Amino acid sequence: MEVTGMGLTGKKNGMEPKRWKGNDTDQHALLSFKAKITDDSLGVLDSWNNSIHFCQWKGVTCSRRRQRVRAINLVNKNLRGTISPHIGNLSFLRGFYLYNNSFHGSIPNEIGRLFRLQQLNLESNSFEGGYPANLSHCVRLTNISIYDNKLEGKLPTYFASWPQLYLFALGKNYFTRSIPPSIGNLTLLHSLHLDYNSLVAGIPLEITHLANLELLALAVNNLSSMIPLALYNMSSLRIVSLTQNELEGTLPGDLGITLSQLQEFYIGENRFSGLFPPSLANASNLVNFEIWGNNITGPIPNNLGNLPNLEMLSLSQNLLGGGNNRLIDDWSFFDSLVNCTYLQYLSLNENSLRGQLQMSIVNLSTTMEVLYMYTNQIYGGIPREIGKLVNMTTLSLFGNLLTGTIPGSIGELSKLGTLDLSTNGISGVIPPSVSNITQLYFLALRCNMLQGSLPPELFTITTLQEVDLANNRLTGVIPVEINRLTGGIPATLGDCLMLEELGMGGNRFQGKIPTTFKALKSLRYLDLSMNNISGNIPRFFVGFHLMEYLNFSHNKLGGEVPGEGLFLNKSAFSIVGNSELCGGIQALHLPTCPVKFSRKEKEKIALRLILLLVLVPTGVLLACLALICHRCRNSKKVNEPHQILKDKQYPKLSYQDLLLATNQFSPDNLLGEGRYGSVYKGVLESVEHILAIKVLKVGVRGANKTFLAECETLRNIRHRNLIKIITACFSTDFKGNDFKALVFEFMTRGNVDHWLHPSPSDQENERNLTLLQRLNIAIDVALGVITYIIKVIQESFIVT
Structure with missing residues (x-):
């Protein structure tokens, strides 16, 4: 039987084997592509074999008449591997889709041979290297998306090669340098994604030549300077994303008129200044508007209610407000937002907005989910009807001047996850209805004037993770439902001089037992068990004569257990689960503590x-x-050449031996470095021990003299307190440079200096x-x- 290549063109008994109608070149290219796949956990390419025609393989589409491969679609198939250069042989390929897989390596230049290619989608993989230069040969391309990969270098400049390009997406890569002005040649371009890179310089004026551009995404780069004013006249723009750059300038007053088709506008975290554009309400298609983290000033227009499709309005961290004019109500715009019936996200925090909290807040759309109004100068009370905002998930009003009480209707916000009313002047009690907020995980009410006791119902919320009630006027017993408190044990508990019982077990307290507890002489019961408390057991507990039971079990305490006072009675205390403790009474069966020196011994x-x-x-x-005497008496003698460890007891090692032993003097083997040399860890097959190899820095002045002196010393002196030398190497490296090294026995416990002066990691x-x-x-x-x-x-x- 004869077999030639991968097409199975053999003969047996005069019978022809089965052959597929179509082009063998395409089949071979597809099989080469499969061969580069290293992981196919879903078995997507199992059908790629000779049992069926390649046009029936999963993910492959062929032309009907010629049976040539027109498209490869392997989107979301969990494939891992590289792209075979043979992909360039699929000369009829029009669509190549590998979105959301784990392909890596470089994009082969052979892809430039696909002159019929129209759509290329390699998005969400791990391709590396530079942009494939030969892609300029694919003149019929309409869509190029290599978004979310690891490409680097500079952007291509041959944009004139793609007269039909509609989408160009290279965002979320590692491209640097500036945006090439030649990008203005893409006259049919509708979408440009260059966000999440490291691009620098300004936005080129040529971008404004793209008359059909609808989406411009340049966010999260290092772009600077001012935006070309002509960009605000690009009436085709629907989405503008420039967030997190270093752009500056002012927003034109007629922004909402010139960008009449605008739907999404993002310029957050830049350096824009000037007045809020009063014409914004004219952009009637606006859905998302984000200008947070700038220096934009002035009042917020009262006609934002003319934006019927508005879903997100982010104005935080600016200088919005009436400035020093206290007669102006900065919140007059708020009433108009009631007409924005799709509004979900509103952030007005960290501005200079003054005025009374508008009652119209309760009439905001029931679609409202997130409301940030913290760190302003809002006064008044929280409306009783706040419970009407039934879809609210986040409500943050901290750092204002609010007064009054927390309305009971707050419990109707059943979807609320975050409630922050801290740092205000709110009084009254915490309403028990808070327990109805079954998805609450963060509650902050600190720095108010709340009174009464904590409602036990509050701590039946299973999702609750963090509660901050500090600096209020709360009284009463801490509910037993509270658990897993964190942080250090408050030292101020030491002020409770009449305290008789204190139970703090089963939490996550850490740190040491405060020394202020020394004043709690009235304690009869103290439970600090099942926490993360460390340090020693304070000896002042020995003098607590009223103490009936002391529970320190299951912590991280260490040191000596006192053997006096209540610690003489095993049934009066518990210290189990503290593995570092020692000493104490014999009944505890703890190890003996290390000997401490007496004053005389010290x-x-x-x-x-x-x-x-x-x-x-x-x-x-x-x-x-x-x-000095020795050198003076021998100064007239002829100096003899230094004998560097010539004894037979020292093995001979070459530069190559030490190079191999240290893995080519790898930084991973570097133990330390001094003025005259570097010390490496090494392993030689001919020597049983691990070695420490000190390599001389021959170029440093005085290094050679130090080397010879050290050799002489180590050759003549032996002592158990001096490190043992194995041998020395006096040779040349592969470039002919002098090479000198001393080989010592490796000391496994490290450098004495590190023991005497431990770093923070050593101390841990x-x-x-x-x-x-x-x-x-x-x-x-x-x-x-x-x-x-x-x-x-x-x-x-x-x-x-």
Whole structure:
């Protein structure tokens, strides 16, 4: 049987095998495409085999007459892999759709051979590299979307090659530099997506030449300067998105007239200034209007109710309001918003708006979901009919001048997730109807004048995550329904001198037990169990003679358990679940605490330390004198070449050996770096131990002298407190440069300096030393130095 290629053109017993009508080139290209797919978890390409014609393969569309591949549509198929260059052989391909998969690698330049290609959608993948330059050959393209990938570099400049282009989307990539002026050649372009990149400079004037442009998306870049005024005269624009750039200038007063087709306008977080455009209400098709985070001033027009389709109005973080004129009611515009029957999102926070809270707030559309009015100068009370806004999910009025009470109808806002009325002058009680807000997860009422007790019903809301009631006038017992409180234990509890019972168990309190608890001598019962409390058990509890039961169980306490007072009675306290505790009475069966030095022992240690600090400098001085004498007596002798570890006991290692041992001196193996050298961790097959390899910086002045001195010292001196040397390497690297290195035995417990001066991360891992351990290290180091001094003095006398 003969088999040639992938077309199965063999013969057997004189019979022809089954052949498919169509073009073998297309079939081969498709199979090459499949071969580059590394993950097909949904089995989408299982049908791509020789059992059926390739025009019947899933995702493949062919022309009826010629049976050539016209489209590949594999959208949302969870495919992973790269695009085969053979894709360029599908010469009849008009549509190529790989939206929302996990393709990666570069887009092959062979795609430029698809001269019939009209639509290319590679959106939401992980393609890398630059923009495919050969795509300019595909002159029939109408749609190009490579949105949400990892392409980088600069944008293409050959826009004149695509006279029929309708959509161009390269947003959410890593493109840099400026927008090329040649983009103005796309005379039929309707949608331009270049948002979420790192584009710089200004918006080119040539964009305003795109007479058919309906969507302009340039948000989240680094664009600067002023917007070309001609852009505001592009009557075809429906959507303008310029949010989060560094654009500046003013909005023209006739904005709503010149952009009469405008539906969505986003310029938030830029540097725009000037007056709010009074003509905005003329843009009757407007749905979303966002100008937050700028410096726009002036009053808000009273005719915004003429926008019947308005759904989102975001005016926060500006300078809106009447300025210093306190006679002007900045909220007069609010009544007109009642006519916006589709309004869902309204943000007016962080402005300079003064005036009384409008009663018309309750007549806003029942479609209203999010209302931000915080940090203004609103006074008055919350209307009783607030419950009419039945679809509200977020209501934030904090940081104003509101008074009155919280109306009971607040409980009718059953979909409310966030309610923030903090930092006002609200009084009265917290209405029990709040418990009807079954989806509430954030409640902030702090810094008001609320009175009464906490309604227990409030804490039956299962979705509740955070409650802030601080700085009010609340009284009574904390409901038992409250659980999982966080933060530190309030130190102000120490002011409750007559407190007899305090139960705070089963929460998420952390930190240490406040020292202010020392004043709570009236305590009979204290429960801090099942929290995250750390530190030691304060010894002042020993003197709590009225204490009947103390529960510290299941925390993170450590240190010594007192063995006096109530801690003598095992049944009077509980400390189970604290694994770091030690000592205490024998019945606790805890490990013995580390020995603590008495005052006399500390004095002896201090004396040894003082002697050490005196003897070591003295020894160093003597060594220096001995070295001077030694050099003076031998200055007239002919200097002999240095013998660098020539003994047979030291193995010979080459530059290549050390290069391989350190993975080419990889930064991952770098242990430390000094003035004269860098130390790497290495592994040699010929040596059993892990090595520490100190590579000399031969270009640094004085490094060579230091290297030779260290070799001489380590060759002549052995001591248990001096690191063991394995060998030395004196060679050249592959470029012919000098290479010198010392090879030591690797010390697994790291650098002494890091133990003596631990970083914050080391401290978290409890990497610290006791005073005794530090003293022993100092003594051992001193002994090593003294050993060296004695050796030098001995050699000096021998020479003499």
